[in-house]
Amino acid sequence: MTPDRHARSGADEPSADPSGAARNDGRRLEGRLLDGRYRVGPRIARGGMASVHEATDIRLDRTVAIKVMHPGLGDDEEFAARFVREARAAARLSHPNVVAVHDQGADDGVVFLAMELVAGHTLRDVIAKESPMPPARALALLEPVLSALAAAHRAGLIHRDVKPENVLISDEGQVKVADFGLAKAVSADTQHTATGGVLIGTVSYLAPELVVDGRADARADVYAAGVLLFELLTGRKPHEGESPIQVAYKHVHEDVPLPSTLVPGLPAYVDALVARATARDRGQRPADAGVLLHQLRRVSTAVVTGVREDPDLVADLMPRPPAPDTTDGTDTGDAADPDDAGDASGAVGGDTGELTRPLLRPTEVPPAVARRGDTAADPWDSGEMAALLAPSGAGSPTAPPPTEHTRTVQVPVGAAAPPAPRRTRRSRRGLLALVLALLLAAGIGTGAWWFGFARWTTTPGVIGLDRAAAVERIEAAGLEAEVGPRAFSRTVPAGEVMSTDPAAGDRVLDGGTVTVTISKGEELYDVPKLRGMTEDEAQDALAELKLEFGGSTQRWSEDVPEGIVMASDPKPGTTLRPGAVVDLVVSKGRKPIKVKDWTGEDAGTARERMEAQGLVVEVTDEEYSDDVAEGDVISQDPVGATLFKGDTVELVVSLGPELVEVPNVRASGVDAARDELEALGFEVETRRAAGYLGLGYVFSQSPGSGDRVPRGSTITLTLI
Incomplete structure (x- = not known):
């Protein structure tokens, strides 16, 4: 495993950088021991807010992989506290x-996350090699990404920075979404732009609403996933520009193009899925x-089974066009709807060439907003962004008075000017036209009622x-029930x-399918x-059961071979939640015994x-033995060896010197x-x-006769 084979995170895409620290980390982390536990190695990725x-x-x-916030961020106590709070939420x-x-943790101003290290590559690498790719391949790559985001949304988390660099693909082909450590927990006090009003995200x-007012919910992640699908299908980003503000402007004022405009032949329902996910x-x-x-x-399913056309699926997925407001003969673009940033902007829409107000082109950045030295990697304050990109309709205090250039005109795109009307005399054709118009209106009304309301119902609780x-x-509600995988x-x-x-x-189509998820109870x-x-x-x-290995203790054992587990703590059969720690007791094998040399010492x-x-x-x-006292050890076998419990030591014991009768x-x-x-010796x-x-x-003699001596x-003899 080498650093260049590790999946990167956020290294290739310009992103908002709240401190400017992304260009200079200011610290040498390699070799440092963080929190007394993590020995930092080489850097493998770098993003706008952190390095990995x-x-x-x-x-x-x-x-492991250590994600370290850039210097300056960790010094902000409010940011550090928010980072810790979000990391805990992500760890769930x-x-x-x-x-x-x-x-x-935090260590001397260095705020960090310890994460799973995924060896492989990123989805950005796949896009560079394979895009534009077939729909089946694109959908298969996006499915595990959405599965991960769905789990996060169910837990109340928003990712806020979905992009190819944050989608890692291991060498075994498993897809994993990274950077949930910077996600925002959904709550009332977090529905604002993070990091003090500076726009976070690539x-x-x-999503348009993030650009305009910094507010995000799960639908912002849905939008990013739709852009991701567009890029997989076409090999291009939907909106491009020379600077981040130009790209952001397009997100607010221009719809994401249908992928088939760049890759002809894609099924209409694939276009509809992208359009639905990226609706402004x-x-x-x-x-x-x-x-x-x-x-x-x-x-x-439609792609895999070879379906070329499915009008019902297209109608079900394609976003509904905004209803025109004809109270004064003009279309205001639904400016009163704060959620419809695209229509409120006055963008060109439909085939009628309808223009509700002048369109500020991306390159026409007002001098009051443009700043010296802005580049593709510079952060943009959300207030400035909103000032430039928010619609300047009638509700805006700075909106210019209507002129002949801002009146609503209905001119078919590319059509010649209509000829001057000519007078016709009254005839029965007028009455026929009236009847046909009424019938047409009734048909349109019936169709609108059917497609908009009658064929829809609501999912029962x-x-x-x-x-x-x-x-x-x-x-009983007229729907089909499908039981999905238990959770x-x-x-x-x-x-x-x-x-x-x-x-x-x-809302769900009458007769449609409702997928039911049955609980498996608490995961134990x-x-x-x-x-x-x-x-x-x-x-x-332990890993197969989602339990964590804590550590191992080595002990001698006479019956368990070396390297084999003797016991666990907690004991087998103990019920635990996922992530609980289990320690092991591992055998060191038989305990060796050093044998002392007892030669010349008491045998007992x-x-x-x-x-x-x-x-x-x-x-x-x-x-x-004439040399070894009686009862002492003359010799032993083995001498100075290392034995084990149960092994035998043999001794030769001295009887002392041999005695002879005088x-x-x-x-x-x-x-x-x-x-x-x-x-006799x-x-x-x-x-x-x-x-x-x-x-x-x-x-005479000494010792005397009959005495036993060695x-x-x-023997001393006395002679006469």
């Missing part, structure tokens, strides 16, 4: 298509990524019901409905029996000490006595008695 380094978690001995996400967040994927009026977009995922699967009751209620829930008991797609109260796992596995096998078994003491160590002591022989040599001649004693000394007569006979002892 490979790092080693020295506590768990694993490789547990989904196979989401890059896991392991830890967060301009090419920003966020009210016409899918409510969240879960709804868009359902629509994508319908389109994917079935949350909390069991499967049978939910299916019965849905079918875990901490709040909904097992066997009950936890969600539906579409959600309760949402029993600690498996790990004894007898290798440490690697035990870690794999030697036996007692060695048996206390678990060794078996055997006395194999007892021998006479014979009676009194009255014997000195020569005969000497020969007899020396034959004695030394002989002679001395004369006090009244020595010179006879040469033994008068062989080699000296």
Whole structure:
């Protein structure tokens, strides 16, 4: 695994940088130990707000990715607190298509996230190599992205920066969405532009409402996903410009083009899916990524089965055109609707060439807004952005008075000027025309009623019901019920409905399908029996159950081989939530015993000490020894070796010197006595008695006859 093969994050796309620090990190992090735990390695990616380094978690001995906020951001206590809060929210996400967040912290002003390291490449690399790609391939790549976003939206999180650089593809082909650590938790106090009013996010994927007023909900992620699909299908971004503000301007004032305008031959329902996801009026977009995922699967099914045309699917997906306001004969572009930023801007719409007010071109940036030194990587304050991009309709205090150049005109695009009308005399054709007009109006009204209201119904509420009751209620409403894959829930008991797609109260075609998700209850796992596995096998078994390996303790064992798990903490069968830590006790094998050399020492003491160590002591022989005292060890086998419990040590114990009985040599001649004693191994000394007569006979001996003395002892003979 080398740094250049790691998936990058946010390194290739201009993004808003609240501090300008993206151009100079100001610190040398490589080699530094963060929080006493993470040894920072080489940098593998760089974005507008942070850089990503490979790092080693020295506590768990694993490789992770460390995302470090650029200098200056970590010094802002408000930002740091918000970052920590959002990191905790992101860490709650547990989904196979989401890059896991392991830890967060701060170390001497360095605010960081510890994340799962994904070895592979980014979706940007795939786009560069394969786009424009077939619809089936594009939809298959986007599906896991939407699955990850749907999980986040269900948890109340908005990503806010969906782009190809944040979609990682591992070497095994698994798709994962990164950077949820910078997402905003959905709440009343977070519905504003992050980082003190400075626009966060990559301009090419920003939803219009984010550009205008900085407000975002799940539909902003839906918009970015739609732009992503457009780029996969065409190999191009829908809006391009020389600076971020030009691109942002186009997002507000221009619809995303249909992909088929760049890649002819794409099915109309694929165009409709892109148009629905990227509608400038966020009210016409899918409510969240879960709804868009359902629509994508319908389109994917049509593509895979080879359907070329599906008018019903197109009609169901294509955004509805805004209803014209004809109270004064002009179309105001629905300027009163704050959510419809596109129509309120006065953009050209439809085939009629209708223009409600002058259009400020992207290159015509007013001098009061343009700033010295602005580049593609510069941040744009949301107030400035709103001043430039918000519509200047009648409600604006600076709106210019209407002139003949701003009147609504209805001229077909590309058509010649209409000829001067000529008078015709009244005839019966006038009455016929009136009847036809009435019939046409009635037909149009009936069609509008049918397509707009009559064929639609609402999804009934079935949350909390069991499967049978939910299916019965849905079918009673004239809809088809489809039971999707079960999912875990901490709040909904097992066997009950936890969600539906579409959600309760949402509009759905009469006779359409409602997908029901049944709860599997709280996600809990029993600690498996790990004894007898290798440490690697035990870690794999824990990972399969979404349990975390904490660490291992080494212990001696006489019956478990080295490297094999002896026990776990908690014990097998203990029920835990995903992410709970399990520690292991691993065998070090048999405990070695160093054998002491007991030669010359008391054999009884030697036996007692060695048996206390678990060794078996055997006395194999007892021998006479003139040098080793009786009861001491003459020799042992083995000597100085390393043994294990149950092994045998053999001892040879001394009987002391061998004793010989002294014979009676009194009255014997000195020569005969000497020969007899020396034959028995004695030394002989002679001395004369006090009244020595010179006879040469033994008068007395010492030791006396019958005494037992060691062989080699000296016998003293007294001669007369």
